Amino acid sequence: xxxxxxxxxxxxxxxxxxxxxxSLIFTFLFNLRNTENEVNLNYDLMVDKLKIVREVQNDLQxxxxxxxxxxxxxxxxxxxxxxxxxxxTYLYVFPDRVEYQTLDKDTYTYNLDNKQCLHYIYNYNEExxxxxxxxxxxxxDNSLEVLEISYYALGKLxxxxxxxxxxxxxxxx
Numbered sequence: 336x337x338x339x340x341x342x343x344x345x346x347x348x349x350x351x352x353x354x355x356x357x358s359l360i361f362t363f364l365f366n367l368r369n370t371e372n373e374v375n376l377n378y379d380l381m382v383d384k385l386k387i388v389r390e391v392q393n394d395l396q397x398x399x400x401x402x403x404x405x406x407x408x409x410x411x412x413x414x415x416x417x418x419x420x421x422x423x424t425y426l427y428v429f430p431d432r433v434e435y436q437t438l439d440k441d442t443y444t445y446n447l448d449n450k451q452c453l454h455y456i457y458n459y460n461e462e463x464x465x466x467x468x469x470x471x472x473x474x475x476d477n478s479l480e481v482l483e484i485s486y487y488a489l490g491k492l493x494x495x496x497x498x499x500x501x502x503x504x505x506x507x508x
Contacts, residue, residue, distance in 0.1 A: 383445045384482055387426075387435045391416075391484050394424050394438045402492055403457070403468070412453050414470065426470070428453050433472055433482060447481060457492065465489045 341349075398418035406413045414426040418438075427434040433445045454471040465488065472482040 380445070383443070387433060387443045387445050387482065388484055390435055390437050390441075390443055391424075391426065392486065394418075395486050395488075397438060398422055399490075400486075400488065400492065405453075414453070428472060445482065459491050464491065466491060468492075 394416065398420070400416060401419055402417040404415040404417060406415070410429065412428040414428070416424045416426070418424070422438060424438055425434075425436045427436075431447055433447070435443045437443070454473050456469040456471075457466065458468075459466045468484075468486045468488075470482075470484040
């Protein structure tokens with residue numbers, strides 16, 4: 336035995352152990368970075384979604400809603416909120432995003448990866464003279480709720496028909 340230093344085998348073993356530990360550390364740091372990026376992206380999408388919900392609800396509270404019209408276009412569904420004094424706001428449901436144009440003409444966008452459809456509920460209660468309006472934007476399989484806007488108010492809307500559980504877009508009932 337040589338007590339003056341390390342043999343070549345010992346040196347190669349130490350270098351290989353250091354390499355294994357370093358590769359494990361780099362793999363852990365890489366996965367941590369990817370998780371952080373995914374969390375940040377999900378957070379940004381959640382903020383975009385909440386901005387649209389907030390703006391729609393703010394507009395519904397600022398003005399008196401008198402009607403809701405919807406139009407199907409070849410690439411989108413347009414929900415037109417008609418307020419008193421001939422003021423309109425628009426919710427556009429595209430296959431890959433949702434956009435909302437506010438009373439102030441600002442536009443908010445929520446981008447999505449999958450196709451979606453609009454689930455529309457309007458329920459008028461004659462006894463109490465109030466209504467409940469709910470717009471759900473659903474994912475492609477109709478189970479994933481992408482965006483929900485709920486509104487409750489007194490009065491009645493001048494809607495041509497009751498939109499109770501009406502599906503618009505790429506939905507399967």
